[in-house]
Amino acid sequence: MCKILPALALALLTSFAHAETVAERAVVCFSCHGERGQSLTENTPSLGGQQAPYALIQLFMFREKLRTFEPMNEVAKSLSDDDLRIFSDFIATLSKPQPPADAGDPARIQRAQALVAQNRCAICHKPDFSGGENVPRIADQREDYLAKTLKEYKDNTRHGYDATMADVMGTITQDQIADLAYYIARVR
Numbered sequence: 001m002c003k004i005l006p007a008l009a010l011a012l013l014t015s016f017a018h019a020e021t022v023a024e025r026a027v028v029c030f031s032c033h034g035e036r037g038q039s040l041t042e043n044t045p046s047l048g049g050q051q052a053p054y055a056l057i058q059l060f061m062f063r064e065k066l067r068t069f070e071p072m073n074e075v076a077k078s079l080s081d082d083d084l085r086i087f088s089d090f091i092a093t094l095s096k097p098q099p100p101a102d103a104g105d106p107a108r109i110q111r112a113q114a115l116v117a118q119n120r121c122a123i124c125h126k127p128d129f130s131g132g133e134n135v136p137r138i139a140d141q142r143e144d145y146l147a148k149t150l151k152e153y154k155d156n157t158r159h160g161y162d163a164t165m166a167d168v169m170g171t172i173t174q175d176q177i178a179d180l181a182y183y184i185a186r187v188r
Contacts, residue, residue: 022090028075029087037094045145049096049130049137056088057134057161067159096130097140104186112183115176119168129187134161143185150177 029047034040037047047055061067063076063084079087116122125131129139138146152158154169154177172180 022086026087026090029091032071037091038097039142039145043142043144043148045141045149046097047091048094049140050091050094051131051133051135051137052085052088052092053133054088054131054136055091056084059084059087061161066161096137097142099140099186099188100143102186103188104182108179109183109186111176112179115172115180116183119172121168124164129184138184139187141185143181146181146184147177150180 030037032039032041032044033047034044037049039046058067059076059079062069062072063079065073076084121129124135125138126135129137131137149158150169150172151174153160153165154172156166158165160166169177
């Protein structure tokens with residue numbers, strides 16, 4: 001897989017360079033993040049439903065290698081500030097992801113709701129987890145991606161533009177991370 005990523009990034013950049021409209025250029029994004037931003041790829045977030053300011057910050061962080069994931073760093077490195085704005089505005093037009101068909105295990109959901117209340121997640125992410133401005137929409141995001149991201153904030157391998165998430169995750173256990181990801185992926 002490691003040898004495939006650089007080749008994929010090069011192929012994507014080549015097609016990206018010849019595209020003219022933002023929709024044509026976004027085909028590169030959809031190759032990993034799913035058609036119309038609805039990810040079917042393990043540990044890869046859906047882009048749909050994200051607010052433009054949040055998407056702009058993330059693209060900037062990838063471009064400047066303040067957030068590292070080689071395929072994203074490679075794709076973002078040649079983007080101008082105008083490109084970042086154009087893409088973040090485009091991402092904001094994509095439909096939000098849909099929750100899984102099953103309503104979920106009531107016991108896990110109840111445990112997660114208690115954690116959400118205890119840690120005041122709704123203050124930043126809103127009660128429906130739709131986020132806003134520079135806070136990501138996490139409702140109905142891929143469960144595996146949510147769990148991965150929460151673990152990375154907990155072990156301090158993922159850095160946000162402030163320390164809020166690292167502080168919140170300090171007391172959360174691995175089992176609680178699993179319940180939170182399970183619940184947030186199923187928010188209705």
